[in-house]
Amino acid sequence: MRVLCTSILSPSQTREAIRFARLLSGAGHEVHIxxxxxxxxxxLDQGVPATPCLPSLFGDAMTAGEETRDAVGHLRSGAASPDTAALALAGPHLLSQFTALDALAHEFKPDLLLRDAMDVSACLVAEKLAIPQxxxxxxxxxxxxPAALLPYLNQWRSTTGLPLQDDPLSLTxxxxxxxxxxxxxxxxHLPPAHAYRQPAFHDPRAKLPSWILGLxxxxxxxxxxxxxxLPLFLPAPDGHRPLAGQPDPATVLRSMTEGLSRLDCTAVxxxxxxxxxxxDPAPHVHVVDHVPQPLLLEAVDLFLTHGGYTSVREAISTATPMAVLPRTADQPMNxxxxxxxxxxxxxxxPTPAGIASTCRRLLDDGSVLRRVKQARLACLAxxxxxxxxxxxxxLVNHHTAPQ
Incomplete structure (x- = not known):
């Protein structure tokens, strides 16, 4: 089986592509990213070939007209409606994405397209090749x-010579x-997923720093x-600055640190x-550049998080209650x-006083811990x-191409 994976926009999504590339290649299948x-x-050094052929989806959107540019801005700020999000994902800028992926797929000839959920062009390429995605x-x-995306997908289907679809769930x-x-x-908005247990943290080199033992x-x-x-919203080395209204990660970190400085706790x-x-954190607040998050979550009482989906899943997998300070994209919904x-x-x-108040309330509420333990048990099943x-x-063996 030949599998083409796509991974776009965020470093967090590369983990999923790498995870499935390793699993599939380990089972004897040929995988390309x-x-x-x-x-x-x-x-690099992951043992799976990858081609940087895809243009920057949101980078192209910045030159696709004011409406599309505004839609991306709303999505990045976490304020996008379903229609606005659909435009940001599948507006005029999708053509370059489709063209690049179609060219690689024509060369690689995959049997399956395993796509980044934000990569809508992969749906069209799979339909063109009559393979599952x-x-x-x-x-x-x-x-x-899917209902908001359907008009955009059908517009691209018409443009690329593909049959139009009536069912919004053609997306999945x-x-x-x-x-x-x-x-x-x-x-x-999606039908039930094929759900699997969250993989255990498996970096053999990872360990908590020794100073944590003294907390x-x-x-x-x-x-x-x-x-x-959030660090992606920092100004780029080439001088490019984030769009107005985008979250400033330094401001978020300052508020988190000052909020935890007001809380009777030990904080990292x-x-x-x-x-x-x-x-200037309080003595009980320890600020570091990096720490193995999945490992530390196994020992903490509360996770103050931006609310990214990977972090939410890691908290559930360790039965860790969350105080969510959302700033962008899917985080407000999460x-x-x-x-x-x-x-x-x-x-x-989002003020330091507000952060401290929410954290204090959650630490005092035993029902939250009981509930997140229920979630963890459901995932372990x-x-x-x-x-x-x-x-x-x-799926591939039983797939029948449309006539």
């Missing part, structure tokens, strides 16, 4: 509404993958982090390498869903992610 130039480094786990599914005609069972889903355990331990998406704040000038499920709460007041290989093989 199509990605963007700025993500290529994540695939499946979206990997992603927070993008939180703002992906062959299903999608996730690590949460249907009752705990963060994808409200006091007579008070709650809180971890705060901003993941790998990971900056993801972002420089925060003049930061924060609301965390609150709805009772596994944490949204920080609606899922099949291992390794069984996805057999499911994908069966």
């Amino acid at each position: 199509a990605t963007e130039e700025h993500l290529l480094g994540f695939f 499946v979206a990997m786990a992603s927070g993008a599914k939180g703002f992906t509404d 005609a062959h299903g999608h993958l996730d690590y949460l069972p249907p009752s705990w889903t963060f994808a409200p 006091p355990t007579d008070r709650p331990l809180v971890y705060a982090g901003i993941g790998c998406a 704040v990971s900056t993801s390498g972002v420089s925060v000038a003049g930061l 924060a609301r869903r965390v609150t709805e499920l009772g596994i944490g709460g949204e920080v609606t007041d 899922l099949p291992t992610v390794e069984t996805a290989v057999g499911d994908l093989e069966s």
Whole structure:
């Protein structure tokens, strides 16, 4: 079986492509990854070929007209409606994405397209090749509404000579993958996923720093982090600055640190390498560049998070309550869903006082811990992610091309 994977926009999504590339290649299948130039480094030395043939989806959107540019801005700020998100994903800028992926697919001749959930062009390429396509786990599914995307997809189908579709769920005609069972889903507009158990953290080199062993355990331990998406909003080395209204990661980190400085706890704040000038944390707040997040989550009482989907899943897999301070993209929707499920709460007041108040309330609420333990148990009842290989093989073997 020949599998073409796509990975775009965010470093967090490279992990999914690498994970499935390793699983599939380990089962004897040939895998190739199509990605963007700025993500290529994540695939080097992974044992799977990757081609940086895809243009920057949102970079192209910036030159596709004011309406499209504004739609991307709304999506990045976390304020996009389903229609606005659809334009940001599948507007006029999609043509270059489709053309590049179509060319690689024509050369590679895949039997299956395993796509980044934000890569809508892969749906069209799969339809052109009459092969199945499946979206990997992603927070993008939180703002992906098949009904809103259908008009855009049909416009591109018409442009590329493909048959039009009446069913919005043609977007996920062959299903999608996730690590949460249907009752705990963060994808409200999509049908139930093929759900698998969240893979255990497996970096053999990772360990917690030795200084953590000296932290006091007579008070709650809180971890705060901003993941790998927010640092992308820093000014680029070439002088390019983020769009107006985009979140400033340094400001978020300052608010987190000052908020935890007001809380009776022991706290670790990971900056993801972002420089925060003049930061003056309280003695009980320890600010570091990086820490192995999945490992530390196994020992903390509360996770103050930006609310990226990977971080949310890691918190659930370790039964860690969450205080979610959303800033961009899917994070506001994830924060609301965390609150709805009772596994944490949204920080609606982003001031240091508001952050401290939300964290204090969640630490005092035993029902949140009980609820997130229920979520973890539900995830432990899922099949291992390794069984996805057999499911994908069966999908390809039983797929019948449309006549």
